[in-house]
Amino acid sequence: MEKRKLILVSNDDGIDAKGLQSLIEIAKKFGDVFVVAPEEGQSGMSHSISLTKPLRVRYLQKTQELTICAVPGTPVDCVKLAMNQLLPAKPDIMLSGINHGSNSAVSVVYSGTMGAAIESSLYGIPSVGFSVLDHSPEADFTIPEKFASKIIKNVLGEGLPYQVSLNVNFPKINAADFKGYKICKQTPGVWKEEFEKRIDPYGREYYWLTGNFQNSEPNNSETDEWALLNNYAAIVPVKIDFTEYNSINLLKKWDL
Numbered sequence: 001m002e003k004r005k006l007i008l009v010s011n012d013d014g015i016d017a018k019g020l021q022s023l024i025e026i027a028k029k030f031g032d033v034f035v036v037a038p039e040e041g042q043s044g045m046s047h048s049i050s051l052t053k054p055l056r057v058r059y060l061q062k063t064q065e066l067t068i069c070a071v072p073g074t075p076v077d078c079v080k081l082a083m084n085q086l087l088p089a090k091p092d093i094m095l096s097g098i099n100h101g102s103n104s105a106v107s108v109v110y111s112g113t114m115g116a117a118i119e120s121s122l123y124g125i126p127s128v129g130f131s132v133l134d135h136s137p138e139a140d141f142t143i144p145e146k147f148a149s150k151i152i153k154n155v156l157g158e159g160l161p162y163q164v165s166l167n168v169n170f171p172k173i174n175a176a177d178f179k180g181y182k183i184c185k186q187t188p189g190v191w192k193e194e195f196e197k198r199i200d201p202y203g204r205e206y207y208w209l210t211g212n213f214q215n216s217e218p219n220n221s222e223t224d225e226w227a228l229l230n231n232y233a234a235i236v237p238v239k240i241d242f243t244e245y246n247s248i249n250l251l252k253k254w255d256l
Contacts, residue, residue, distance in 0.1 A: 005031030005156065008091040008120065010078045012099065012112025014041040015060070019098035022141040023130060024146050027067065027095055030156065034091070035068040036082040038075060038112075043101070045074045045112040045118065048151060065194035070104045083123050088089060093156055098148075100242050104131075104169045104224040104234060105187035105213060112211050117165040118240050125153045127165040133172040134250040147233065149210035150181075160237075163223035167236040182232040187225040188216040 004169045007027045015037045026032045039058070044091070050073045061068040067084070071078050075096070099113040108114050118131035130148055132139055151168060167186075171178070193211035200206055215225055224234035 005092040006034050006087070006089055006179070007031050008082055008094040008125070008131070009033055009035045010037050010082070010094070010096050010116045011118065011237050012038065012042045012045060012075045012096075012119055014038050015068075017100065017164065018102050018137060018139065019130075019132070022145055023095055023098045023148075024066070024068075026145060026152070028126070029149060030152055032064060033066050033091070034082065034087055035066075036078040036086060037070060038078060039069075039070045039072045042074050042112045044110050044245050045076075045115060046110050047076050047115040048074050049080065050074060057086065062234070075112040075126040078243045079116050079119040082256060083125075089124075091120075091125055091151065093132045094161075095130065095152065096120075096127065098141055098144055098202070101133035101135040102131055102133045102139065102169055103129065103167060103238075104228060105189055105215070106191060107213075108167055108186065108192050108236075108238060114165070114167055114238065117167075118238065121160075121165040122240065123164045124162060126160040128152065128155060128168060129165065130168050130170070132170045140172075141180050143233070145175070146175065147178070147181075151235070162237075164239050167238050168233060169224060169228055170233045171231055171233055177231050178233070178235070179231045181235055182227040184224040184234045184236050185222055185226050186236050186238075187220075187223040187253070189214050189225075247255075 025089040055073050056070050059069045096113045096116040103111040113131045118128040191211045195207040196210050227234040
């Protein structure tokens, strides 16, 4: 009899997020699910970890088929704690999300959802981060609920290269308009951020972060932003290697 798969699940929107509940239901089709997620929303926490406070685990459910626990820490805290203390065995796959909002293009750098997936990949676990381009707490997860299983099935069957994770973003459209998946590269561009100066009810100044994404290649059909704008889900393979290899020979010419 084939051994049941063990699936680690986390997110950055918190233990009560609708997207997490949706991902749990998807994951249950493939094996035993072990959820370790933040107590509260941790969006934008990227790869941060807790260094100055203890972490306590609150179990909400604990059975062979489904274990759910909450941790007052970051998404990466959750993965580290799961891998080092909580899991009964090495998981076959790690799934993160489903995030409320896009993690395409440079947003992957800030994403707690992808922080969790990338951290898991550092342990050699095939990992996938899922996101939907809808920030609403009541976002519609119909498309990932219908189609995400294809990715999970392929990752379980084929695996991923060592320390590579997948950044998967779904467009916010009607299911009937969904065109399927497109394998992409990350869109080059940056967030142009501007702090808006405001006044609170007591007359005190404060600043609120705003901004918009400046796409350097808006017409490049190989990028994730193009795919999403054209009703595809974008799949971008991600590896945490910040080396800019083309610059190595240039720097070797410096007089150091």
